[in-house]
Ligand SMILES: [Zn+2]
């Protein structure tokens with residue numbers, strides 16, 4: 001009906017912690033939690049023990065939604081029931097050995113190591129012949145379904161382009177063909193000139209509440225230089241990426257004086273070997289909060305059945321985020 005695809009991963013029900021909410025035994029602010037499966041030296045659900053890592057740490061997800069050994073099956077029934085086997089690799093990236101940190105509270109030098117790890121992973125996974133898309137994303141906070149507060153992100157990489165990537169690719173590709181310019185380069189110029197949806201910027205990145213924002217305090221982090229992927233960031237830009245992520249997440253924390261929940265992720269060119277000159281590297285932040293640390297926006301009713309609706313304008317959300325200090329208060 002919608003021409004969208006849906007990823008089905010029944011093997012994930014084998015996760016031993018399925019159905020239970022993992023409350024960490026250690027109080028907030030503790031650098032090491034003996035019950036955390038991401039802390040250095042601790043055992044994970046599959047029985048594997050983490051090394052005593054001191055910086056970032058990457059491992060294959062023990063209960064991955066996508067697996068490299070999935071067969072190339074095809075299922076067709078009556079032209080209406082369509083399914084395909086989908087290979088992929090899912091990994092977890094711990095940002096720091098320190099259980100108590102968040103991106104907003106990490107040092108810029110440590111965030112640089114996280115950026116370097118993202119680049120390495122994008123290149124490593126993207127080089128595999130069956131991997132055509134690499135999605136790096138962070139779920140932060142219990143409200144977003146992240147049961148473990150240890151600072152980490154996930155990387156899901158797979159054979160076929162996911163729905164949202166197909167849509168953004170078509171928009172950017174069509175715009176380039178029609179205008180002979182890049183969609184996000186033009187959009188960034190427009191937003192910079194208008195100013196009313198700008199939140200913050202550094203030498204390499206601009207953060208705006210996008211004109212088409214759906215979530216109340218949704219933001220878009222756009223690279224100032226036209227690059228198609230995270231691997232094209234230069235030395236200085238890698239530092240600047242860590243810095244801008246720290247600044248926007250600190251603003252979020254200060255907005256409602258709470259550790260702010262969100263889903264964030266990067267969008268960039270697929271790793272199918274094509275050049276994709278139309279792709280412009282960016283990150284989306286989708287935070288659910290609306291009025292306070294406990295009042296969230298729900299995507300239900302009309303939103304679920306018809307189209308999204310906003311309660312505050314993009315301009316007023318940007319104005320509030322602009323007015324907030326970039327140091328923790
Ligand atoms: Zn931990």
Ligand SMILES: [Zn+2]
Nearest residue numbers: 182185226280
């Ligand atoms: Zn561009």
Ligand SMILES: [Zn+2]
Nearest residue numbers: 168267282284
């Ligand atoms: Zn995007």
